[in-house]
Amino acid sequence: MENREKIIEIANKYRWEIGENIHDAILESIYSSASNITSKVVNKIGEKSKFNWDKWIDKIVTGKLTGFPIMFVMLAIVFWITISGANYPSKFLSWILIDNIHPYLKSLALSLSFPNWIVGLSIDGAYLATAWVVSVMLPPMAIFFPLFTLLEDFGYLPRVAFNMDFLYKKVGAHGKQALTMTMGFGCNAAGVVATRIIDSPRERLLAIITNNFSLCNGRWPTQILIATIFIGGAVPNYLAGIASSAAVVFIALLGVTFSLIVSYFLSNTVLKGEASSFALELPPYRPPRILQTIYTSLIDRTLIVLWRAIVFAAPAGIVIWLVSNITINNISLAEYFINWTNPFGFFIGLNGVILLAYIIAIPANEIVIPTVLMLTVLTNKLSGYGSGAGVMFELDSIQQTEYLLRAGGWTLLTGVNLMLFSLLHNPCSTTIYSIYKETRSLKWTMISTLLPILMGFTICFLVATFWRAL
Amino acid sequence: MKDINKDCVNCPAHNINNLVKLGVDMKNFDFVVALAGNPNVGKSTVFNALTGLKQHTGNWPGKTVGRAEGAFMYNNKRYKIVDLPGTYSLLSTSVDEEIARDFILFGQPDVTIIVVDASTLERNLNLTLQVLEITDRAVLCLNLIDEAERHNLKIDDRLLSKELGIPVIPCAARQGIGIPELLKSIHQVANREFICKPYRMTNTTKNISKAVEDLNDRLKKEFPKLSNTRWIALRLLEGDQSIIDAIKTGEIGNLTIPENEN
Numbered sequence: 001m002e003n004r005e006k007i008i009e010i011a012n013k014y015r016w017e018i019g020e021n022i023h024d025a026i027l028e029s030i031y032s033s034a035s036n037i038t039s040k041v042v043n044k045i046g047e048k049s050k051f052n053w054d055k056w057i058d059k060i061v062t063g064k065l066t067g068f069p070i071m072f073v074m075l076a077i078v079f080w081i082t083i084s085g086a087n088y089p090s091k092f093l094s095w096i097l098i099d100n101i102h103p104y105l106k107s108l109a110l111s112l113s114f115p116n117w118i119v120g121l122s123i124d125g126a127y128l129a130t131a132w133v134v135s136v137m138l139p140p141m142a143i144f145f146p147l148f149t150l151l152e153d154f155g156y157l158p159r160v161a162f163n164m165d166f167l168y169k170k171v172g173a174h175g176k177q178a179l180t181m182t183m184g185f186g187c188n189a190a191g192v193v194a195t196r197i198i199d200s201p202r203e204r205l206l207a208i209i210t211n212n213f214s215l216c217n218g219r220w221p222t223q224i225l226i227a228t229i230f231i232g233g234a235v236p237n238y239l240a241g242i243a244s245s246a247a248v249v250f251i252a253l254l255g256v257t258f259s260l261i262v263s264y265f266l267s268n269t270v271l272k273g274e275a276s277s278f279a280l281e282l283p284p285y286r287p288p289r290i291l292q293t294i295y296t297s298l299i300d301r302t303l304i305v306l307w308r309a310i311v312f313a314a315p316a317g318i319v320i321w322l323v324s325n326i327t328i329n330n331i332s333l334a335e336y337f338i339n340w341t342n343p344f345g346f347f348i349g350l351n352g353v354i355l356l357a358y359i360i361a362i363p364a365n366e367i368v369i370p371t372v373l374m375l376t377v378l379t380n381k382l383s384g385y386g387s388g389a390g391v392m393f394e395l396d397s398i399q400q401t402e403y404l405l406r407a408g409g410w411t412l413l414t415g416v417n418l419m420l421f422s423l424l425h426n427p428c429s430t431t432i433y434s435i436y437k438e439t440r441s442l443k444w445t446m447i448s449t450l451l452p453i454l455m456g457f458t459i460c461f462l463v464a465t466f467w468r469a470l
Numbered sequence: 471m472k473d474i475n476k477d478c479v480n481c482p483a484h485n486i487n488n489l490v491k492l493g494v495d496m497k498n499f500d501f502v503v504a505l506a507g508n509p510n511v512g513k514s515t516v517f518n519a520l521t522g523l524k525q526h527t528g529n530w531p532g533k534t535v536g537r538a539e540g541a542f543m544y545n546n547k548r549y550k551i552v553d554l555p556g557t558y559s560l561l562s563t564s565v566d567e568e569i570a571r572d573f574i575l576f577g578q579p580d581v582t583i584i585v586v587d588a589s590t591l592e593r594n595l596n597l598t599l600q601v602l603e604i605t606d607r608a609v610l611c612l613n614l615i616d617e618a619e620r621h622n623l624k625i626d627d628r629l630l631s632k633e634l635g636i637p638v639i640p641c642a643a644r645q646g647i648g649i650p651e652l653l654k655s656i657h658q659v660a661n662r663e664f665i666c667k668p669y670r671m672t673n674t675t676k677n678i679s680k681a682v683e684d685l686n687d688r689l690k691k692e693f694p695k696l697s698n699t700r701w702i703a704l705r706l707l708e709g710d711q712s713i714i715d716a717i718k719t720g721e722i723g724n725l726t727i728p729e730n731e732n
Contacts (some may be wrong), residue, residue, distance in 0.1 A: 003692045004717050007685065011706035014681040022707055025678055027561070029671045034595035037669075041630040042591055045622045196555075283510045284589075284617065289644070 054285050058159070062282075067163040074156070076249050078147050082220075086139040093135035102128060121321055129317025132370045133309045140221060141302045148186060149297040153288035157182055162282060164256075171260050172267030174203035177210070181259060184214030185252075188431040191216075192438055202273045206266055208435055209448045210259035212427045215252050218309070218365030222422045223248045225369055229402045230415025247419070255423050262451070312363035319360055320371060334375060348457055349417040349464025351409065358421070363429045368422070373401065376408035413467050417460045424456030489653060490543035491522025499541060499550040501660040504574055506601055507585035508594050509556030512613045514538070515643040516585055517553040520653070544653050547660070552579070558593075560600045561708075568712070574604050575698075576721075580660045582608045583652070588618035588625055588640070598634065602668040603701045608636045609655045615640040615648070635667035670700075681707055 015022065060066050105127060109119045151157060160182055165175030176198050184191030191211040198204040215223065227247040232240035267273065323334040338352035345351040357371040405414075426449045427435070436445040505513045517523065521540030538553040554570040561567075574582055582605050586594035591612075602608060612627055631638035637655040641648030658664040685703035689696060696702070705713040715721075 003688075004720065007688050007692060008706065008714055008717060010688065011681075011685055011703075012709075014685070015707055015709055018677050018681060018707070022678060023561075025675055026704060026708070030596050030599050033599055033669070033671050034592050037595055037630070037633050038592040040633065041626045043624040043626070045624055 057285060058282060061156070061159050062162050067159075071160060071163060072249065072253075074151070075252065076245060078144065078151075079220075079224075079248055080245055081147060082140050082144045085143045089139040089142075090135055093138065094132075097131035097135055098128065102131065117325075120325065121318055125317040125319075125321030126314040127317070129313040129320070129367060129370065130310050133313040133364075133366055134306070138302070138306055140224075141217060141306060142298060144217065144220070145186065145302050146294045146297045149293050150288045150290065153286065153293050155283050155285045158282055167260055168263065171264035172273070173206045173210075173263040174198045174200065177203070177207040177259075177263070180207050180211060181214050181256065184211045184216060186217055188212055188214065188216045188427055189434040192431060192434040195438065200273070202267075202271050205439065205444060206263045206271060208438060209266065209444070209451065210262050212431065212448065212452050213255040213259040213262070213423070215255055215423060216365065216428075218428065219422050220248075221366065222368050223251055223419055225401070226415050226419050226422075227251075229405065230410075230412050233402065234412055251419050251423055254420075258424070258455070262455075309364050309366045313367055316360055316363060316367050316371070320374060323356075323360075324375070338375065347464070348460040349413050349467065350421060350460060351414065353408065354414075354418060354421065358425055361428075362426065365422075365428050373404060376404060413464060416467075417463055420459055420463065421456045424452050424459055426450070426453045489520075489650075491520070492541035492543055492548070499548040501547060501549045501580040502577065503549050503551040503656060503660070504577065504579035504582045505551060505553045505585060506570055506574060506582055506597070507556055507611075507613075508558055508587065508597055511556065511585050511587040511594065512643050513553055513556060513585045516583065516611060516613065516641070516649075516652075517551060519643050519646060519649050520551055545657055547657070549656070549660070552577070557597065559597060560604070571604075572712075574601060576716075579605070580607060581656050583611050583656065584608055585611045585613050585643075588612045588615045589621050589623055591618075591625065599669065599671060602634065602636070603670065603704075604698055606668055606698075607659050607666055608668065609652065609659055610634060610636055610638045611643075611648075611652055612638055612640045613643055616642040616645070634669050637664060637666075678707070 061070050102123070105123050106119065109123055157179070161176065161178035164178035164181075168177045169175050177195075179197065180191050180194045183194045188211050191214060192208050195204050195207040195211070198207055224244075227244040228240075231247040232244040235243045320334075323337075324332045326333050328336070334356060337356050340352070341355045342352040345353075345355050353372055353375045356375060357368050360371050361368045426432070432445060432449055435448050436442070439445060505517055507513045517538065517540060520542050522542070523538075523540045539550065540553075541548060541550050543549070552573060554573055555567075557567040557570050559567065560571040560574075573579070582601060584598050584601050586598060598610065610630070612625065612630070615625070618625060625640070627638045627640050637659065639648050639652045639655055641652060643649065655664065659666060682700060682703045685706055686699050689699040689702060693699070702713060702717075706717070
């Protein structure tokens with residue numbers, strides 16, 4: 001034991017004698033050995049290749065003038081393909097799972113004379129919630145993830161980070177935060193884990209706290225649907241598609257802006273420090289292996305994310321069914337809560353239904369919209385929709401959804417604020433858990449959870465106030 | 471009959487047929503193999519080629535942040551293989567570099583496969599040399615050899631092998647080229663059929679050499695079973711906290727000398 005201490009002591013003494021340059025001396029010795037060996041074994045044959053495609057493409061996609069516009073266009077194209085491509089398979093799945101299997105299961109259960117509450121809880125609650133999530137989420141994910149993975153495989157992702165890193169550096173964060181932010185567009189929990197590539201704990205915290213500002217896969221459907229109904233509905237028909245796509249891209253970019261602003265704020269207050277420099281290696285472009293990429297991204301990402309959604313949707317369906325069917329004095333628990341929070345909801349341009357939906361949807365953002373629709377029907381006693389209290393359902397067309405929401409008192413302001421609130425609210429429970437696992441700190445987990453929701457309330461309040469003043 | 475069998479064993483086609491991809495079935499393995507290398511050189515692709523797993527691969531540095539594990543069986547021996555995060559060095563202290571270094575140092579893999587990008591060999595050798603300071607048993611997978619050729623680079627892999635003292639296998643893992651040969655080398659190094667004589671750096675200044683030697687002697691006395699005392703002495707001189715801690719707790723004494731050094 002003493003010997004060990006002594007060895008460390010002697011090492012410390014030597015370190016003082018030799019001085020600071022020991023690290024450099026070792027590095028130098030490594031570098032010179034490496035270059036020595038390389039010069040022996042590598043031979044260049046003839047001229048370097050006539051035309052360097054990589055450099056040519058890089059000049060354009062990371063150019064000062066062209067870089068950002070290309071990024072936006074790429075983003076818009078990916079969304080456009082996702083939005084327009086997901087519609088048909090979505091309809092098909094909901095026709096099978098909701099229009100056909102659901103009534104069949106229900107009549108089967110009734111014919112076996114199960115008690116009413118069991119049928120409601122399991123079939124109208126758990127099954128329908130799960131079926132809705134599958135039919136709404138599977139098609140866009142099956143399109144979005146392979147597209148995103150193809151871009152990744154091709155080598156575009158590091159270029160996005162390269163374009164953005166100077167912005168993050170300017171606000172006192174690590175340039176690699178641009179990469180983890182991009183990962184967050186797929187899934188925030190994955191983005192939080194990906195912050196491990198950032199060395200300094202200070203900059204890693206910044207990246208973790210602000211990752212939630214990347215719209216994740218669970219929030220894209222909400223954005224797309226609400227933009228289609230309210231933004232698309234507010235402009236002439238021939239502009240509807242472009243306007244709603246633009247609105248979604250705008251919200252996504254707003255998220256990036258917020259991640260910059262919050263990073264700036266934190267790095268100038270509680271997380272002070274210098275931004276550390278790093279070298280970002282731009283990998284060569286490689287032709288993506290299309291079939292393999294589609295296969296692995298379906299297995300690795302789509303099915304895993306879908307499974308998670310299903311695991312959370314079933315219990316959430318039960319909760320929804322319970323809160324809307326357990327009544328005190330003939331008024332359900334859900335109605336109590338909604339009536340109680342409505343004034344506050346109105347104050348910030350939302351409503352009690354949305355607030356309750358976001359509490360039920362803490363485990364998975366994916367179920368916000370079905371919950372909102374179901375609760376709207378319930379509280380407004382609209383007839384002819386769904387099949388009774390606590391049933392999640394899929395409406396046949398966007399027009400019907402629109403009619404329903406408008407009947408529930410929704411305006412363009414509610415739509416806009418829901419899009420904003422969907423961007424600015426607490427992370428889902430999986431992400432919160434990942435944040436805790438990565439930071440091992442309750443304090444930072446709380447901050448990451450509460451900060452965005454406070455921002456959401458503030459922004460929605462400001463928008464509502466100005467909107468009503470105009 | 472015997473002669474034919476012998477020829478078969480030497481033929482790569484025979485050997486690839488001998489590969490059983492075990493995926494995540496890591497029971498009762500005979501050897502542990504680590505995959506190290508710079509970011510974005512195709513470690514995960516090599517990992518997938520050996521294990522049959524579909525670990526997500528992506529064309530950007532820093533994709534693997536934790537470590538993935540899988541297994542394969544080759545010539546009736548079971549290998550557990552660990553895919554480490556890509557790093558440029560083993561000297562700094564970011565989480566991913568620490569994971570990689572600690573595994574090679576404390577995990578004591580039987581073979582470390584160093585995957586390098588053939589078209590940027592010099593940069594990749596920096597890490598290779600650092601790995602060779604820690605471990606005695608390694609195989610160099612000279613990956614992306616097709617890209618190097620496209621850039622009109624010709625690499626003398628036999629000379630490189632002689633310089634580094636470890637097997638060097640040119641590969642294009644995405645296309646499966648070189649995987650049979652890589653397997654054979656892993657097998658040879660793991661079973662001590664190939665004895666590595668890894669390159670060790672010498673060109674440091676006198677002051678440092680003297681200090682390293684002194685510390686080296688003391689470390690050897692205190693931990694007679696410790697294998698890479700020279701590297702540990704260097705880390706001590708640099709004031710590496712995790713190494714200092716490992717010496718204080720005596721954890722470092724668990725690192726034993728591989729048999730082939732005796």
